Amino acid sequence: xxxxxxxxxxxxxxxxxxxxxxxxxxxxxxxxxxxxxxxxxxxxxxxxxxxxxxxxxxxxxxxxxxxxxxxxxxxxxxxxxxxxxxxxxxxxxxxxxxxxxxxxxxxxxxxxxxxxxxxxxxxxxxxxxxxxxxxxxxxxxxxxxxxxxxxxxxxxxxxxxxxxxxxxxxxxxxxxxxxxxxxxxxxxxxxxxxxxxxxxxxxxxxxxxxxxxxxxxxxxxxxxxxxxxxxxxxxxxxxxxxxxxxxxxxxxxxxxxxxxxxxxxxxxxxxxxxxxxxxxxxxxxxxxxxxxxxxxxxxxxxxxxxxxxxxxxxxxxxxxxxxxxxxxxxxxxxxxxxxxxxxxxxxxxxxxxxxxxxxxxxxxxxxxxxxxxxxxxxxxxxxxxxxxxxxxxxxxxxxxxxxxxxxxxxxxxxxxxxxxxxxxxxxxxxxxxxxxxxxxxxxxxxxxxxxxxxxxxxxxxxxxxxxxxxxxxxxxxxxxxxxxxxxxxxxxxxxxxxxxx
Numbered sequence: 001x002x003x004x005x006x007x008x009x010x011x012x013x014x015x016x017x018x019x020x021x022x023x024x025x026x027x028x029x030x031x032x033x034x035x036x037x038x039x040x041x042x043x044x045x046x047x048x049x050x051x052x053x054x055x056x057x058x059x060x061x062x063x064x065x066x067x068x069x070x071x072x073x074x075x076x077x078x079x080x081x082x083x084x085x086x087x088x089x090x091x092x093x094x095x096x097x098x099x100x101x102x103x104x105x106x107x108x109x110x111x112x113x114x115x116x117x118x119x120x121x122x123x124x125x126x127x128x129x130x131x132x133x134x135x136x137x138x139x140x141x142x143x144x145x146x147x148x149x150x151x152x153x154x155x156x157x158x159x160x161x162x163x164x165x166x167x168x169x170x171x172x173x174x175x176x177x178x179x180x181x182x183x184x185x186x187x188x189x190x191x192x193x194x195x196x197x198x199x200x201x202x203x204x205x206x207x208x209x210x211x212x213x214x215x216x217x218x219x220x221x222x223x224x225x226x227x228x229x230x231x232x233x234x235x236x237x238x239x240x241x242x243x244x245x246x247x248x249x250x251x252x253x254x255x256x257x258x259x260x261x262x263x264x265x266x267x268x269x270x271x272x273x274x275x276x277x278x279x280x281x282x283x284x285x286x287x288x289x290x291x292x293x294x295x296x297x298x299x300x301x302x303x304x305x306x307x308x309x310x311x312x313x314x315x316x317x318x319x320x321x322x323x324x325x326x327x328x329x330x331x332x333x334x335x336x337x338x339x340x341x342x343x344x345x346x347x348x349x350x351x352x353x354x355x356x357x358x359x360x361x362x363x364x365x366x367x368x369x370x371x372x373x374x375x376x377x378x379x380x381x382x383x384x385x386x387x388x389x390x391x392x393x394x395x396x397x398x399x400x401x402x403x404x405x406x407x408x409x410x411x412x413x414x415x416x417x418x419x420x421x422x423x424x425x426x427x428x429x430x431x432x433x434x435x436x437x438x439x440x441x442x443x444x445x446x447x448x449x450x451x452x453x454x455x456x457x458x459x460x461x462x463x464x465x466x467x468x469x470x471x472x473x474x475x476x477x478x479x480x481x482x483x484x485x486x487x488x489x490x491x492x493x494x495x496x497x498x499x500x501x
Contacts, residue, residue: 006066008059012048013040020048057361060250067131089287094236097132097245099258099286104239108230110277111242112138117274118244118265118282125264127257132247143229144200148222157211158221167218170206171197200224251345253369254288255295294372305379306330309386317393325475326389329468333385333461337378340460344368363441364452373450377457384433384458385465388426392472395422400480411480419473426469433462 012020024033024043032049033041040049056062090096101118105111112135119135122128148163168174173191180186196202204219218224234241248257262284268274276282309330313323343349345367350359359365368374399418405411440455 009051011052012050022046023049093285095243098247099288101244101282102285103242103282105280108138114280115242115244121268122246125261127249127252127260129247129249135244136242138230138242139228141229141231142226145227146222146224152221156216166208251367255291258284258288298375321479325472326386326393329389330382330385332467333381333465336464337381337457337461340456341368368453373453377454381458381461385461387429388468389472391425392422396476408481415473415477430462430466434459
């Protein structure tokens with residue numbers, strides 16, 4: 001495996017503060033003016049110089065160009081990871097990829113063969129980036145073996161111990177003494193010069209002394225050969241292990257891809273296409289494990305958060321009916337969050353430009369999967385989605401306590417009056433929340449991959465949550481009308497049931 005670190009140049013030439021530098025531009029020739037040395041000339045009335053080519057729009061386009069230009073027969077592309085992300089992934093799973101398969105066993109050759117078969121199958125799984133699937137090539141590093149010929153040693157009367165001492169000292173070296181220089185101690189090793197031991201042919205010429213003082217070449221006393229061996233030996237849970245690394249395609253979730261890959265391999269086992277050797281087993285690992293653990297936590301946190309919000313609303317209004325009316329705003333906002341997530345996956349959404357700025361690029365419109373960041377955004381949305389309902393419901397309660405309407409017409413008039421006076425307050429509450437999140441939606445750089453998915457549910461939910469300005473008053477009016485009619489029918493029944501004197 002080769003690890004390549006690629007540093008992207010910024011889209012435009014910038015100064016130390018990150019601001020674009022403008023250079024002199026010739027309108028007639030439509031080119032930048034350069035000096036005698038071919039360098040750009042700074043000019044405050046000029047234009048910023050773009051480092052990227054015209055068809056390169058995002059850093060992902062640069063990566064695609066690198067993958068295309070770096071295609072070599074017999075090799076596969078590695079997953080794209082940021083330097084810090086690579087270290088975090090390695091600390092979490094031990095693999096240098098977002099996800100992969102760990103193959104456990106006792107024989108390295110069997111592990112390698114089984115991993116290569118999994119590599120072949122994973123390339124066919126929908127959602128898996130075929131060019132990034134790569135199984136460890138465990139066996140393949142050449143090892144030089146020196147196998148002593150005991151008959152030849154006996155013929156020349158050379159003992160095994162004497163033979164091994166010569167091989168050890170000539171090739172590996174032996175420490176014969178130490179030298180002390182101040183507080184430092186260095187070992188003095190004795191062995192052949194590098195040019196006398198750096199090739200198979202030179203090793204065969206190493207001389208081994210016999211009993212009679214004759215110097216016998218090593219090739220007459222042993223067989224010197226190259227054999228394939230492991231490049232690296234990895235172990236986990238007392239088993240030797242090999243990795244099959246892969247990555248997902250754009251627009252797919254990590255958990256979904258892993259589940260598809262697991263199901264595909266299980267189906268291949270049933271078809272007999274994938275045979276698991278005795279003593280070998282495999283398991284999936286990677287970042288998706290964090291998603292699975294978080295999903296289990298969120299399955300508990302979400303209901304608790306909704307219950308706490310309901311309890312706080314009930315303590316405020318002391319009425320289950322009114323609390324349910326305001327609580328309905330959460331479900332309205334919930335739908336808005338999912339609508340905006342769906343719109344982000346559509347090609348037509350924000351597909352226009354304003355003053356030459358592409359809106360899809362500005363707001364980084366692409367498919368957003370239901371990650372932990374998205375669900376955290378929904379949790380934040382639940383808390384702010386009831387703001388308009390509380391503002392509207394509080395004033396409706398106050399209005400009804402002051403006027404005490406007795407007829408349906410009076411109830412409706414009170415609702416219209418109270419609702420119209422709180423329209424601006426509700427709009428201001430919603431507008432400030434959305435405006436505060438717009439910079440987050442257009443953020444780039446470190447942390448934007450987490451903050452943008454977190455902000456989308458809140459923005460979408462607050463855009464739809466404006467409907468609660470109409471939903472809460474209408475439902476509030478409905479409940480008061482029903483209560484008024486119920487009381488009216490009850491009083492009529494009581495009068496008619498009184499016996500005459």
